[in-house]
Amino acid sequence: MYKIIAKHLNTYFGDAHILKDINFKVAENTVTALIGPSGCGKSTFLRSINRMNDLIPTFKREGTLLLDEEDIYSPEMDVVNLRRKVGMVFQKPNPFPKSIFDNVSYGLKIHGIDDEGFIEQRVEESLKSAAIWDEVKDKLDQSAMSLSGGQQQRLCIARTIANNPEVILMDEPCSALDPISTLKIEDLIHKLKKDYTIIIVTHNMQQASRVSDYTSFFLNGEIIESDETERLFVSPKEQKTEEYITGRFG
Amino acid sequence: MTKIAAEALIEKSLFILALFSCFVILIILCFIFFEGFPAIQEYGFFKFLFGTIWSPNDGQFGVFDMIIGSLYVTFIALIIAIPLSISCATFMAEVASNKVRNFLKPVVQTLSGIPSVVYGFFGLIILVPFVRSQFGGTGFSIFTAAIILSIMILPTIISVSYDSLRSVPQDYKEASLGLGATNWQTIRRVVFPSALPGIITAIILGMSRAVGETLAVIMVVGNVAKMPSSIFSPARTLTSNIALEMSYATGIHYNALFATAVVLFMLIMLLLVVANYVQRKYSIDIGGGTL
Incomplete structure (x- = not known):
């Protein structure tokens, strides 16, 4: 059974057609x-899954996006509950x-x-799962702003885990x-995989090959190719994929 | 002229101009203290500050009633204005669509451009009769003045808190919404605490304006130099005391008015110190760092 399924998903910001006929399964x-070059729609797709794009007034969408067979964009969907189940870690560490x-x-x-x-127990568990407990256990009441960037990002992951999500x-x-x-x-990410379904946007192809089981290559708002990570990197079917992963553009 | 010399010249001129404005303020301050000093010296500092009889013809110069009058009017005005203006700023910054926001902003700015005599006139014609018919008395009261003042300080508090709310990084909001918080939870738990130092600054500015406002207050507050017995009794503020009597005061009476200004000055300084202390305390409480 698939956790997330996109069927003929199209999205727009105003008149700009961002995602074009996306079909995708996780x-x-x-x-x-x-993976894919900047501006290819990876982030837009990611933010469609927890409906963060709804914050942008000009956002429009066609097609279906399912989480556990439930339509994410159906009027009955409780966005608050959706975002609890589908946690998000942002590009820039953004602790409060x-x-x-308190974070x-x-x-x-x-x-x-x-x-x-x-709450105390859950905070400890989450910090442990995010591999930051040992670094912060003695200063839980200090400002999160005093941590280094890497620690802040792991704190943000802990903050997401604390919600007990299904997807990150x-x-x-x-x-x-x-x-x-x-x-x-x-x-x-390797450790979290056994408990969570993870979708990660990355610019770094080494990172994609190190951490992921599956990879989708986005280009100009379309998914050019999706496959098991190893196969996609070793023997891509599409020429564009090969050109991108061998560094000929992007 | 070389570039470096030009730079130096510009820096020097800016420095001199900055010094000039400080100097002007300093001169005014010296003048006020200098003119006020004889009255304080002759009448006695504590008698002046805590005396409750202001009767220049009998040589009585106690300003305590007016200190209470000023504080009373200011705090009632703040109690009315703070919830209104902060709700308004929150609405404009976080809830309103761009269209509504673009309509509200100029409206609020216009409000701050209305001269105080117009507010006073409005209070005199509309509010005074209203208060008289609803609450009895003459209608000239602390309550009436506080309402007028609260309207006058709305735009200040609204626009400064608005800017502070808008400058909360989008990152914080996204993080909160991404965790499944509702819009209101995000405002209350993330946006508002982050903007709090700026909101306190807004309140301080509003408060200074309320303490210092003279004309509109004179027109509606009743100006009776007596200890107010309730919110609906007339009172006299420090500022209106100066404005009312300056045209005919001579001798020690004249000096006593300047001494009133000294008291007003110290009162404002005291309020600013307290407000600054509160502000600093809050910015540390929410974790500081970038704020």
């Missing part, structure tokens, strides 16, 4: 990488200007959980980080 507990603890407990609190004991969307989560922090996040 299996549960896998990591899927979306609050304490480390991680934020999602729980907005969803009406006020059992202090449960990552929008170039390492592009603002140094190589060591990047490595830590990639390790983390």
Whole structure:
């Protein structure tokens, strides 16, 4: 069974046709990488899945996008619940200007959980899952702004995990980080795979091949090719894919 | 002339101009203190500050009632204006569509461009009779003045809080919405706390304007130099005291008016210090860092 399915998905910002007839499937507990040059629609697609594009007034959409066979864009869909189930990690680490603890407990609190004991336990679990517990356990009440960029990004991942999501969307989560922090996040993605379905947008093809099971190559708003990561990188079927991954453009 | 010399010349001129405006303020301050000093010296500082009888003909110069009058009017005005203006700023910054926002912004700016005499006149013609018919008395009261003042400080508080709310990074909002927060939860838990230092600044500016406003207050507050017994009794503020009597004051009376200005100055300084302290405390409480 597939976790996320897109069928003939088209999206627009005003008159600009961004995504063109996207057909896409993601299996549960896998990591899927979306690669392609800047402006090809990867991020737009990612943000369609948790309806973050709804924030832009000119956004329009046609076609279907399903999460567990449920239409993400149906009028009955509860966007709040959707975004709890489909967490997101952004390109630039964006912790709140609050304490480390308050950052991680934020999602729980907005969803009406006020059992202090449960919140504390969940914060600890989430920080552990995000491999940052050892670095912050003694300073949970300090501002998240005092952490380094890489730590902030792992904190953001912990914040997402605390919501107990099913899917985690990552929008170039390492592009603002140094190589060591990047490595830590990639390790983390490997570990998170057994519990979550992950879709990651990346500019870095080595990263895509290191972390993902499946890869889709986007170009000008279309998916040119989707395949198992190894196969796509070793023997791409499409010429454009081959040109892109061998660095002839993009 | 070389580029470097030109740069130096521009820097020097800016420095001199900046110094000039500071100098002007300093001169005015010195003048006020200098003119006010004889009254304080002759009448006694504590007697002047805490005396409750203002009767220049009998040589009585106690401004305490007017200090209370000024504070009373200002705080009632703030109590009315703060919820209104912050809700308005939040609506404009976070809820309104671009169309509504582009309509509201100039309206608020226009409000700040109306001269105070017009506000006062409006209060005199509309509000005073209204208060008289609804709450009794003459209609000239602290309450009436506070309503007029609250309208006058709305645009200041609205536009400064609006700017502060708008400058909260989009990243924070996205992070909150991405975690499944509703719009209102995002405003209350992320946008608002991040904008709080700016909102406090807005309130400080509104407060300074309210304490210093003279003309509109004179027209509706009743100007009786007596301790107000309720919100509906008339009062006199420090500013209106100066404006009302300056045209005929001579001798120590004249100096006493300047001394009133000194008290007003110290009062505003005190309020600013308190407000700054609160502001600093809040910006640390929310985690500081980038704010």
